[in-house]
Amino acid sequence: MNDTRTEAVEDSAPNAGTPDLNVNGPTVNGLAVSIRGLRKSFGPKSVLAGIDLDIERGEFLALLGPSGTGKTTLLRILAGLERQDEGTVLVPPRRTTVYQEPRLVQARRVLANVTLGLPRSARAAALRALAEVGLEGYGRAWPATLSGGEAQRVALARALVRDPEVLLLDEPFAALDALTRLQMQELVAELCARHRPAVVLVTHDVEEAVRLADRVLVLRDGEFVVDERIDLPSPRDRNDPAFVAYRRLFLSRLGVAAAAH
């Protein structure tokens, strides 16, 4: 398993003949994230009360929960931006995060933002990644000249070019307008299907979770109250009764009873 991953990295090097990053990569199995007994509190408030979680390689996991329940904290612990109080957290070495805001360096061009921290040899891969997110020819643009959706695509390209084993998405579509959000969701679904990283998507949007994820977790009071596999074919139809049933289930477990009916 390890060997195949190493091969994939080498394949993604620009001088290798393959045109793209790990396209239709090997069927991945094994664990991408393993969490045991994770605790984290801020002052008296316990946001993660000893959770266990395993995420398979290639699995797309959506994390739902009301505001302030520790979804983002869990994500930040996985990213290494926050430290847990207790518990074991194991992640693969290559992880990247896309945040709610694009977080681009305004003083550097788009291509430099995508290759941030990578060697010069990553340029070709970065250009491919830009093309993949639909921003071919934007390499020399300045971040300030991009629209919100374009900037977020650059952030996505910046994550992809690192060929992550785990992709952490912290409400990446929340700041976008409804139309752009739909396009971006489609793009993310497509990219993830192609590159097969394990994904942790933190979101408020139940429909988004049901639309994209293989598995949905609901976090309340520091614990997972729902861990549900979504067995629907792609592309998913939001009017499919099964889709509606999932949505209702999650909404009710989130405490939004009225909306669930």
Add this chain to the structure above:
Amino acid sequence: MTLQAVRPDAVGLEPPEYLGSAGRSRALSIGLRFVVPFLLLAVWWYGSSSGRIPADVLASPGAVVGALRELIATGQLGDFLLASGRRAGLGVLVGAGAGLLLGVASGLSALGEELIDPVMQMKRAVPFLALVPLFISWFGVGETFKIVLIAVAATAPMYAYTYLGVRGVDRKVVEAARGFGLTGIRLAVAVVLPSALPNILMALRICLSVSLTGLIAAEQIGATEGIGYLVTLAQQYYRSDYMVLCIAIYALLGLTFDLLIRGVERLAMPWHGHVAAR
């Protein structure tokens, strides 16, 4: 709750490397601040007492403490600090006040920038020490001269930082405030100055240290008290113990100014901790 074992196929996984900044205890942080100054003191003390640093190169800590005792005994230390403090205070008040007004005017309005900025850039290029003879003939050698000299020295950094700060205020917020009918002084007071406060306080730090340079220059001329005058005396009478004492006094003043501004920052910018990178 019993802890489940990690699944055996968790191969090649590792705990995430922590990327955040380490939260340190306040006591440790304060302690660390003193490490380098105390180390320097220790080297100085050891060097002097072991004879590795000859007294005519650097007076020993003992001699400097002796000089300090003399100054306190004659009551000069208090008088000198008071006299210099008054000059520096008034000078910075006037100079930084002018710099602030000009900086805001220049930062907010295009006309202001066109009128003020070129003049301030020219003024900035003129070392204020070059103005000393001119100022003596205009203002004599009394207090006015000294305060004007410090004020002129303090104007430039305050202007530059305020201008930068005002230009750095989020245009969108200013736009919104204009939409609510705020203009001119009210816009400056309600929106622009609070937002530019980090820059303005940084400028104040620089103004205060510039005022020390100004004091040395001003109190070389026609003074009978002040810490700049003490520097002159130490040089004229070849008292290396007093020269080192002056340096120590300046260093302590620098520290005091820093603490002062930090206090002001805490009071005036309670919001700043939430947005600063560190």
Add this chain to the structure above:
Amino acid sequence: MSKFRRRALVALSLVALSLAAACGSSTDAAGGRAPGGAVLKLQDPGNSGPLAYAKREGILEKRLASVGASVEWGGSYASFTATFDAVRSNSINLLQGAISPALGYLANGKDIKIFSVTDSVTDPAAPQTDGLVVPPTSPIKSVKDLVGKQVAVNKGGKGEYLLLLALVQAGVPVDQVKRVYLNPDQAASAFATGKVDAWWAIVRAYPEVVAKGARVLVHGRDLPDRDLTIYAARTDLLQQHPDAVRVFLQVLQELTEQSKKEPEKFQNVFLSQGPTAVSGPRLEVEIAKTRTAAIPRPITQADYAYISDVAGVFRKYGVLSVDVNPADVAFDLQKS
């Protein structure tokens, strides 16, 4: 809106007030001035000597009152240049100095004139007050060895004058010795760290550097030194109030007489500790100097030769770019 206007006004008037207070305090310093009478504006007299004693005892104030004049004690100055700037702006109108450093200013303006000179001390018991010094380990044994070396002197001052005299006397071409212009305090550190090969140390710097072991090649007293200590005043003061200046000189003469008899009373006048206080061997040297001090006297035509001689040396070696006519820079108090 009016609330903000008012605040701005308050802030502005505060600034204006503080400025006014600052200006006010500088005129306060001139307190006690007799209306219409002469005001002698003097530098800070320091911590020793007849003038410091006079300041402490209020002697000048009392004596000048008899001619309707008053005295205003000012601050001290880090350099001779700054002192002359202060004289130009009429912050000082009477000062002590020497012919050599004053020449540059006397040559370029008619607003200052010399009214008194003090003869050089010839008493062999008097301590030396200056000397051409070299580090104790220096290979330089005499003035002749200075060829190709760097010597620190104060520009256009006594040090430069005496160095020129010494070089002429030793037969060394003046342009073969590099004169490095440094103020005494800068020269002290340049000398201590070996950045210059020699230094003509004067006044307070001389005993200081000798105490640190420097070797003296030649003293000013060994040379045909024509430079004198002088008192000079602004021309307007001399012309309008010669009586006040005469009283000043008289008091100075009397106090110098007294200080020769009781030199101890004229040391550490204000403070017995601090940077300006002297003690130990330094105090003894100062007492000896005071005991052997010469008494200032009004300048007369006979003294013009001193001015011409010093000016002649400076003119010859390019320190001065114009000639100085002694009659233009001297003021005869007896005649007026």
